[in-house]
Amino acid sequence: MNLILDGIAWILDPANQTGPGGWFARLGEQLAYTFGAVAIAAIIAIPLGYLVGHTGRGRDVAVSLSGGFRALPSLGVLILLGLGLGIGFRAPLITFVILAIPPILAGAYAGFEAVDRKTIDAARAVGMTEGQIVRQVEVPLGLPLLIGGIRSGVLQVVATATLAAYVSGGALGAFIFEGVATRNYSETLGASILVTLLALILEGVFALIQKLVVPRGVVAREIKEVRTVSSRPRAAVGSPIQEGK
Amino acid sequence: MIEFRSVTKQFPDGTVAVKEFDLVIPPRKTTVLVGSSGCGKTTLLRMINRMIDPTSGHILIDGEDTAALAPVKLRRRIGYVMQNSGLLPHRKVIDNVATVPVLNGVPKKEARAHALELLDTVGLDRSLADKYPRQLSGGQQQRVGVARGLAADPNILLMDEPFGAVDPIVRAELQQETIRLQQGLGKTVVFVTHDIDEAFLLGHQVVILQKGGHIAQVGTPAEILANPADDFVASFVGADKGKRVLRIEKVGGRDVVVDENGTPTGVLQP
Numbered sequence: 001m002n003l004i005l006d007g008i009a010w011i012l013d014p015a016n017q018t019g020p021g022g023w024f025a026r027l028g029e030q031l032a033y034t035f036g037a038v039a040i041a042a043i044i045a046i047p048l049g050y051l052v053g054h055t056g057r058g059r060d061v062a063v064s065l066s067g068g069f070r071a072l073p074s075l076g077v078l079i080l081l082g083l084g085l086g087i088g089f090r091a092p093l094i095t096f097v098i099l100a101i102p103p104i105l106a107g108a109y110a111g112f113e114a115v116d117r118k119t120i121d122a123a124r125a126v127g128m129t130e131g132q133i134v135r136q137v138e139v140p141l142g143l144p145l146l147i148g149g150i151r152s153g154v155l156q157v158v159a160t161a162t163l164a165a166y167v168s169g170g171a172l173g174a175f176i177f178e179g180v181a182t183r184n185y186s187e188t189l190g191a192s193i194l195v196t197l198l199a200l201i202l203e204g205v206f207a208l209i210q211k212l213v214v215p216r217g218v219v220a221r222e223i224k225e226v227r228t229v230s231s232r233p234r235a236a237v238g239s240p241i242q243e244g245k
Numbered sequence: 246m247i248e249f250r251s252v253t254k255q256f257p258d259g260t261v262a263v264k265e266f267d268l269v270i271p272p273r274k275t276t277v278l279v280g281s282s283g284c285g286k287t288t289l290l291r292m293i294n295r296m297i298d299p300t301s302g303h304i305l306i307d308g309e310d311t312a313a314l315a316p317v318k319l320r321r322r323i324g325y326v327m328q329n330s331g332l333l334p335h336r337k338v339i340d341n342v343a344t345v346p347v348l349n350g351v352p353k354k355e356a357r358a359h360a361l362e363l364l365d366t367v368g369l370d371r372s373l374a375d376k377y378p379r380q381l382s383g384g385q386q387q388r389v390g391v392a393r394g395l396a397a398d399p400n401i402l403l404m405d406e407p408f409g410a411v412d413p414i415v416r417a418e419l420q421q422e423t424i425r426l427q428q429g430l431g432k433t434v435v436f437v438t439h440d441i442d443e444a445f446l447l448g449h450q451v452v453i454l455q456k457g458g459h460i461a462q463v464g465t466p467a468e469i470l471a472n473p474a475d476d477f478v479a480s481f482v483g484a485d486k487g488k489r490v491l492r493i494e495k496v497g498g499r500d501v502v503v504d505e506n507g508t509p510t511g512v513l514q515p
């Protein structure tokens with residue numbers, strides 16, 4: 001209990017707050033890593049996921065790719081990249097991008113796959129082009145699952161961004177490592193509390209966004225972990241619905 | 246007029262759904278394709294708007310080979326109504342109805358105003374315009390589906406078992422509505438069902454199909470009833486079991502028409 005109070009005291013001490021080494025700045029770095037990495041991962045993973053989800057092709061590649069990426073230990077990747085790229089923000093950023101890609105990719109294609117095939121078939125039958133089907137049907141209806149994927153990406157990165165300090169990449173991990181090295185445990189704990197709070201706040205924000213993006217008219221389903229396994233059987237050869245693209 | 250000329254469809258898995266199919270569908274009339282499950286009705290219907298392309302043969306609309314037409318443009322000028330209504334769940338009723346005109350570049354406001362009128366046409370209250378499909382009953386959703394099919398004022402309306410999933414009373418209502426609309430608007434309707442009673446009720450021309458899109462008989466309901474082409478047709482329309490056979494019984498000097506169960510159905514006018 002005392003330790004936690006010490007940690008809070010450390011957070012509240014103005015001396016630890018401002019300046020380039022203060023926790024305001026470090027928190028900013030933590031957020032910059034998180035949103036930077038998630039943004040880059042989204043730019044890569046969303047179009048890819050949409051392509052897979054719309055065409056149904058390359059699904060196996062996408063699944064094994066994201067499975068493979070998931071299996072990579074972040075610390076190992078970080079140190080390896082750090083050895084290659086040197087200290088600074090680049091190695092951590094790339095590591096976090098790799099971390100964020102699998103959930104976003106899965107969210108993007110699972111969102112598309114969750115759309116009722118009959119709805120898509122009907123959209124095509126009344127004369128929507130493939131692009132219109134994507135933009136006007138699949139994207140809006142798949143949005144809740146995509147946001148779910150981004151949410152897990154953000155949460156994974158915001159926690160893992162602490163590791164950036166391993167290669168002198170800054171962020172809140174800097175205090176944790178410094179505190180451990182100098183046996184200043186209130187510093188370590190204070191920074192840990194900040195990371196935890198940050199994760200909780202982001203979790204809350206995304207839970208809210210996820211509720212808001214459920215298209216009106218569609219029953220909000222409880223969205224848990226984004227699936228990596230298809231929710232519905234996919235015909236091996238074109239079902240009637242696939243015809244006439 | 247829609248013409249099938251020796252149309253064959255073989256799916257990639259080898260299934261021959263339709264083989265050497267020939268048929269002329271007259272304009273401004275209702276043609277019903279009827280047959281049991283898997284006989285190729287949907288396949289035939291979807292070849293008209295190129296949702297499915299034939300393996301060989303030609304389909305002509307007013308003399309124009311559909312193979313030469315761009316599928317998307319073709320579909321926008323053919324209404325399509327399907328069993329589950331196929332409405333977009335995230336769009337309001339009014340926007341679902343306005344879908345095709347908006348795709349065709351009609352300004353949204355104008356398309357919506359027209360969509361409101363179409364709700365009247367299909368017998369829906371305008372207060373439903375701002376609801377989402379999920380908030381409607383199955384019968385209401387089907388009506389919205391029909392309104393959407395009519396929105397771009399197509400000459401041709403394709404209907405694939407549109408009333409298969411609604412209860413008998415609502416179905417009867419929707420059938421009457423379809424007859425009224427077809428007559429009022431003069432559309433060429435191609436209607437798919439496996440219900441022979443529905444086929445006889447709606448069809449000016451009824452096409453009885455067997456597996457592989459083989460035509461067992463084409464004709465008006467009266468022609469088919471009067472002269473079933475073969476045992477299959479006779480049993481399909483129920484003529485073999487005495488169904489649809491009416492008798493006349495003299496009651497108090499008048500001719501009372503009695504159905505196969507002996508239930509009086511009406512009185513013959515002298």
Ligand SMILES: Nc1ncnc2c1ncn2[C@@H]1O[C@H](COP(=O)(O)OP(=O)(O)OP(=O)(O)O)[C@@H](O)[C@H]1O
Pocket residue numbers: 237238239240241243256257258260261262280281282283284285286287288289439
């Ligand atoms: N995409 C496809 N791939 C392979 N076979 C198919 C495909 N679509 C339809 N078939 C087959 O073609 C045949 C005709 O199918 P179709 O859907 O036209 O039948 P239908 O008369 O509409 O039946 P139902 O009354 O059950 O709707 C069936 O044997 C069906 O299994």
Ligand SMILES: [Mg+2]
Pocket residue numbers: 286287288405
């Ligand atoms: Mg069918």
